[in-house]
Amino acid sequence: MAATCEISSVFSNYFSAMYTSEDPTLASVPPAAAFGADDLVLALGSPQMPLEGPEKASWSGEQPQLWSKAQVLDWISYQVEKHKYDASTIDLSRCDMDGAALCRCAPEELRLVFGPLGDQLYAQLWDLTSSFPDELSWIMELLEKDSMALQEPLGPGPFDQGSPFAQEMLEDCRQPSPFYPGSFSAGAPSPGSSDVSTTGTGASQSPPASDSGGSDVDLDATDSKPFSGAGFEDCKKGDPKHGKRKRGRPRKLSKESRGCLEGTKSKHAPRGTHLWEFIRDILIHPELNEGLMKWENRQEGVFKFLRSEAVAQLWGQKKKNSSMTYEKLSRAMRYYYKREILERVDGRRLVYKFGKNSSGWQEEEVVGRRN
DNA sequence: TTCAACTTTCCTGATT
DNA sequence: CAATCAGGAAAGTTGA
Numbered sequence: 430m431a432a433t434c435e436i437s438s439v440f441s442n443y444f445s446a447m448y449t450s451e452d453p454t455l456a457s458v459p460p461a462a463a464f465g466a467d468d469l470v471l472a473l474g475s476p477q478m479p480l481e482g483p484e485k486a487s488w489s490g491e492q493p494q495l496w497s498k499a500q501v502l503d504w505i506s507y508q509v510e511k512h513k514y515d516a517s518t519i520d521l522s523r524c525d526m527d528g529a530a531l532c533r534c535a536p537e538e539l540r541l542v543f544g545p546l547g548d549q550l551y552a553q554l555w556d557l558t559s560s561f562p563d564e565l566s567w568i569m570e571l572l573e574k575d576s577m578a579l580q581e582p583l584g585p586g587p588f589d590q591g592s593p594f595a596q597e598m599l600e601d602c603r604q605p606s607p608f609y610p611g612s613f614s615a616g617a618p619s620p621g622s623s624d625v626s627t628t629g630t631g632a633s634q635s636p637p638a639s640d641s642g643g644s645d646v647d648l649d650a651t652d653s654k655p656f657s658g659a660g661f662e663d664c665k666k667g668d669p670k671h672g673k674r675k676r677g678r679p680r681k682l683s684k685e686s687r688g689c690l691e692g693t694k695s696k697h698a699p700r701g702t703h704l705w706e707f708i709r710d711i712l713i714h715p716e717l718n719e720g721l722m723k724w725e726n727r728q729e730g731v732f733k734f735l736r737s738e739a740v741a742q743l744w745g746q747k748k749k750n751s752s753m754t755y756e757k758l759s760r761a762m763r764y765y766y767k768r769e770i771l772e773r774v775d776g777r778r779l780v781y782k783f784g785k786n787s788s789g790w791q792e793e794e795v796v797g798r799r800n
Numbered sequence: 801t802t803c804a805a806c807t808t809t810c811c812t813g814a815t816t
Numbered sequence: 817c818a819a820t821c822a823g824g825a826a827a828g829t830t831g832a
Contacts, residue, residue: 537803632813648808679811703806704806704807748807748808749805750808752808752809753808756809756810757808757809757810758808760808760810761806761807761808764806764807776816778816
């Protein structure tokens with residue numbers, strides 16, 4: 430049963446990480462344990478720069494959740510070095526944690542331990558975890574093993590706490606569901622690619638099993654705008670309100686400046702995740718988005734943003750774009766009107782409706798795909 | 801390298 | 817007044 434509880438807590442932590450900011454108490458503070466501060470000092474003394482040189486850092490190429498304490502240290506020291514942060518201000522005793530514990534930390538916790546660097550760490554960590562296509566798969570693997578070994582229903586765990594979706598979620602997990610790791614939104618036929626023909630060919634999108642699916646699985650702590658830290662803000666944009674600027678989208682920051690936003694990850698985030706699919710996936714997985722959006726009329730495909738900025742942040746995370754806002758997201762949404770992927774819902778704020786060129790959101794489709 | 805599709809960014813103005 | 821909506825314009829990203 431211990432394993433069961435552990436897995437339940439893994440889930441719990443995963444979800445608390447998703448919505449951390451909402452309730453910071455959900456995530457546990459990493460153990461302040463008897464840890465040799467010297468270790469960190471040592472590590473800090475010789476930070477590994479994974480992106481440079483032939484030698485890779487111990488942590489690079491491995492999922493953060495699986496990092497050992499040493500790898501966590503390596504990573505922290507790398508970040509400290511990278512951001513020229515004064516390590517002496519860090520509470521070293523609280524750095525004694527493995528990757529799993531690190532991943533469970535809420536932004537505020539990281540801020541508590543690492544000060545302003547906490548936001549950077551959180552962002553980087555998110556980047557790293559989301560760069561692995563199957564970030565839930567490790568949980569699923571555990572689940573699979575667990576259920577095989579125990580052959581008994583999961584007992585009441587943290588996951589049980591008032592989440593009406595827990596059971597459904599677990600059931601889903603046991604099936605080769607298209608919604609879960611590896612093939613998330615790919616489960617849907619991606620009309621954006623084949624059905625949508627109003628503009629152009631509509632070809633070449635959403636290859637099955639591509640990153641596209643990541644959508645919901647990528648959900649993470651956002652509600653409270655996890656990347657709103659001042660330092661991060663500085664990093665992501667300059668000073669936009671300095672007089673008039675030329676119309677249109679300005680050039681992006683140089684690779685160097687972007688370095689502060691990105692950790693190790695492949696450059697080519699495969700195309701495939703379209704905004705509307707992302708939205709749809711959130712909607713059809715209430716267990717993953719509780720409180721972000723809701724159906725106003727499921728039959729008609731009418732939905733509403735409850736926490737517009739949070740959704741925008743999620744989308745931004747998905748696209749590795751921390752400066753995404755609801756305003757920008759909504760602009761993209763409005764472009765869908767022309768293509769009839771979405772339909773206007775006049776007079777209602779934050780309300781949209783799926784159009785005839787969208788699919789995969791109808792209940793029958795969803796149910797069909799789950800079976 | 802080029803192109804098309806799609807998204808992002810910024811802007812102005814209107815509406816809620 | 818702030819948030820949101822609308823939509824033009826132009827540039828960035830990505831896969832083919």
